[in-house]
Amino acid sequence: xxxxxxxxxxxxxxxxxxxxxxxxxxxxxxxxxxxxxxxxxxxxxxxxxxxxxxxxxxxxxxxxxxxxxxxxxxxxxxxxxxxxxxxxxxxxxxxxxxxxxxxxxxxxxxxxxxxxxxxxxxxxxxxxxxxxxxxxxxxxxxxxxxxxxxxxxxxxxxxxxxxxxxxxxxxxxxxxxxxxxxxxxxxxxxxxxxxxxxxxxxxxxxxxxxxxxxx
Amino acid sequence: xxxxxxxxxxxxxxxxxxxxxxxxxxxxxxxxxxxxxxxxxxxxxxxxxxxxxxxxxxxxxxxxxxxxxxxxxxxxxxxxxxxxxxxxxxxxxxxxxxxxxxxxxxxxxxxxxxxxxxxxxxxxxxxxxxxxxxxxxxxxxxxxxxxxxxxxxxxxxxxxxxxxxxxxxxxxxxxxxxxxxxxxxxxxxxxxxxxxxxxxxxxxxxxxxxxxxxxxxxxxxxxxxxxxxxxxxxxxxxxxxxxxxxxxxxxxxxxxxxxxxxxxxxxxxxxxxxxxxxxxxxxxxxxxxxxxxxxxxxxxxxxxxxxxxxxxxxxxxxxxxxxxxxxxxxxxxxxxxxxxxxxxxxxxxxxxxxxxxxxxxxxxxxx
Numbered sequence: 121x122x123x124x125x126x127x128x129x130x131x132x133x134x135x136x137x138x139x140x141x142x143x144x145x146x147x148x149x150x151x152x153x154x155x156x157x158x159x160x161x162x163x164x165x166x167x168x169x170x171x172x173x174x175x176x177x178x179x180x181x182x183x184x185x186x187x188x189x190x191x192x193x194x195x196x197x198x199x200x201x202x203x204x205x206x207x208x209x210x211x212x213x214x215x216x217x218x219x220x221x222x223x224x225x226x227x228x229x230x231x232x233x234x235x236x237x238x239x240x241x242x243x244x245x246x247x248x249x250x251x252x253x254x255x256x257x258x259x260x261x262x263x264x265x266x267x268x269x270x271x272x273x274x275x276x277x278x279x280x281x282x283x284x285x286x287x288x289x290x291x292x293x294x295x296x297x298x299x300x301x302x303x304x305x306x307x308x309x310x311x312x313x314x315x316x317x318x319x320x321x322x323x324x325x326x327x328x329x330x331x332x333x334x335x
Numbered sequence: 336x337x338x339x340x341x342x343x344x345x346x347x348x349x350x351x352x353x354x355x356x357x358x359x360x361x362x363x364x365x366x367x368x369x370x371x372x373x374x375x376x377x378x379x380x381x382x383x384x385x386x387x388x389x390x391x392x393x394x395x396x397x398x399x400x401x402x403x404x405x406x407x408x409x410x411x412x413x414x415x416x417x418x419x420x421x422x423x424x425x426x427x428x429x430x431x432x433x434x435x436x437x438x439x440x441x442x443x444x445x446x447x448x449x450x451x452x453x454x455x456x457x458x459x460x461x462x463x464x465x466x467x468x469x470x471x472x473x474x475x476x477x478x479x480x481x482x483x484x485x486x487x488x489x490x491x492x493x494x495x496x497x498x499x500x501x502x503x504x505x506x507x508x509x510x511x512x513x514x515x516x517x518x519x520x521x522x523x524x525x526x527x528x529x530x531x532x533x534x535x536x537x538x539x540x541x542x543x544x545x546x547x548x549x550x551x552x553x554x555x556x557x558x559x560x561x562x563x564x565x566x567x568x569x570x571x572x573x574x575x576x577x578x579x580x581x582x583x584x585x586x587x588x589x590x591x592x593x594x595x596x597x598x599x600x601x602x603x604x605x606x607x608x609x610x611x612x613x614x615x616x617x618x619x620x621x622x623x624x625x626x627x628x629x630x631x632x633x634x635x636x637x638x639x640x641x642x643x644x645x646x647x648x649x650x651x652x653x654x655x656x657x658x659x660x661x662x663x664x665x666x667x668x669x670x671x672x673x674x675x676x677x678x679x680x681x682x683x684x685x686x687x688x689x690x691x692x693x694x695x696x697x698x699x700x701x702x
Contacts, residue, residue: 230427233430235385235414236421237440240484255430255431257431
């Protein structure tokens with residue numbers, strides 16, 4: 121049954137990371153390059169999940185995804201206590217890390233290079249994909265790794281909005297919680313070791329991506 | 336071939352500064368000349384579409400690139416469609432692409448992009464460097480890549496922002512020559528921003544003197560430098576110490592110039608035998624002499640009598656204008672402390688010297 125939690129964690133983390141990378145990079149680009157009224161408010165809202173208690177984030181997600189919420193109204197499905205809700209929870213708590221990483225990485229790209237690309241015939245999309253993205257690559261990859269690590273480690277909001285259903289929404293962190301309750305310390309040690317190792321590897325990878333290091 | 340023509344009328348107001356000028360450029364090199372902050376770069380950016388003027392009109396061969404006028408529909412063609420080549424001040428090469436990647440960049444998925452890029456690269460003498468990255472190139476090589484890249488889509492207009500500022504003098508001279516050749520060969524409309532007098536004279540057919548966002552004077556280079564209209568243009572041009580002389584004799588290691596009756600010794604350098612050649616002496620190379628102190632080697636040759644006309648102090652520098660016996664004025668600059676003990680009241684007689692190595696013959700375009 122540990123394997124089920126492992127599989128669910130990998131799947132949830134993978135899907136959440138894809139979501140976070142796309143949304144976070146777009147938000148980072150907006151914050152780094154576009155001047156608009158209320159930019160600080162938008163940034164603050166995006167950063168909130170970093171400081172709010174997991175229960176508060178979970179509650180917001182319940183209202184957002186659950187009965188009477190906008191997602192149900194729009195899609196006619198209630199995803200609470202499903203795998204999709206676990207993805208949402210992981211994505212929301214990981215998003216601030218990606219937004220910050222993307223913003224910093226994109227700010228580090230000299231806007232003159234983007235202007236040069238425009239004078240060379242590039243559309244705005246081409247400027248982004250051929251100049252900004254490749255030059256912000258290191259920071260974006262670091263942000264992706266960090267977001268994935270955070271998504272994998274998500275516990276509180278997931279518990280509230282996706283529940284702890286073995287084989288459905290029980291991810292590794294929830295599995296550890298159950299296993300401790302049941303005093304299955306052998307399993308606990310194994311999974312804890314696995315999660316700790318993964319976290320360490322993530323930070324080593326991020327350290328290697330820091331600017332100033334040659335590959 | 337019909338004459339290409341770019342006209343630009345640009346008005347842009349910023350909190351601290353207003354750019355307001357109109358220019359007309361044919362198939363020639365127009366040098367935009369002026370101190371930093373005069374609006375030179377902003378003029379180029381407006382033409383390229385990188386900044387948007389508040390009012391004005393920019394036309395290339397009747398093609399409307401930009402128009403914002405009361406009562407007329409606004410036109411603001413996107414940068415990518417303007418067909419304007421731009422060489423940025425620090426070249427703005429893409430650091431993640433090789434020389435070939437940079438020059439290929441504007442060609443996108445065009446057929447034979449690779450061949451065209453390679454042929455441009457070899458035309459610019461960069462053949463062996465095609466696989467290098469920008470950080471592996473010298474400043475002069477980077478500049479060539481930037482020019483090749485800007486020309487890849489066959490623009491009719493080429494804008495250059497301080498293209499030579501980061502290069503050493505020998506290289507500047509060569510690249511200026513290359514740029515002139517390119518302009519002729521391709522019939523380009525070229526606008527080149529510079530604050531260097533030497534670049535302006537060597538490169539320009541015409542020069543537009545810019546100051547505080549407005550044009551002081553536009554005209555043929557020879558005209559503007561010989562007869563700047565008004566003291567302000569002269570000040571912008573820094574032409575205080577450009578003098579017109581002719582070469583009266585030359586040996587292997589020195590040239591003697593006749594400057595309206597005053598003989599000047601200059602180091603050996605290329606020169607033309609024309610009636611008058613422009614000669615530049617940087618104000619730092621004009622020294623006032625203390626009567627009781629010995630004059631050292633390089634300063635001994637060009638000692639002249641003069642009269643002080645004006646003295647200013649600026650940031651620890653003393654700027655002294657003197658009038659010579661032949662009626663011309665020169666400007667000298669030196670550290671405040673150095674000239675403290677010298678009588679510098681206007682009207683005071685002084686002896687000056689022009690450092691021999693500092694007497695430089697300028698090369699006008701085409702000479």
